[in-house]
Amino acid sequence: MCEICGKHPVAHRDYRFIDSCGLQGKVFVCKFCVGLNDVAIRHIVRKELDPREFYDDIDACDNCASYDVWRNSSGEQQCDNCGYDEGND
Secondary structure: OOOOOOOOOOOEEEEEEEHHHOEEEEEEEOOOOOOOOHHHHHHHHHHOOOHHHHOOOOOOOOOOOOOOEEEOOOOOEEEOOOOOEHHHO
8 A cells, every 4th residue: 555645556656755754765655646745745644635635637437437536647537446547448
């Protein structure tokens, strides 16, 4: 699981130096935490938030109607629940 949020599977290796959160160097993070700034990371760690709360473009999956979806950098919808990937229709 992600070493920052503890809610999603690891997808990236990142480097964070945030003393107040106990992050010192290499950390394994999920696809949601990897792009967030240090302020957002502090909020996630301290308040045990889901990092998806920091994204505006999360909506219901077009395939299964789950809210476990997000949009990649190309704006294509991807679902963690059913595996739907809008870019690979």
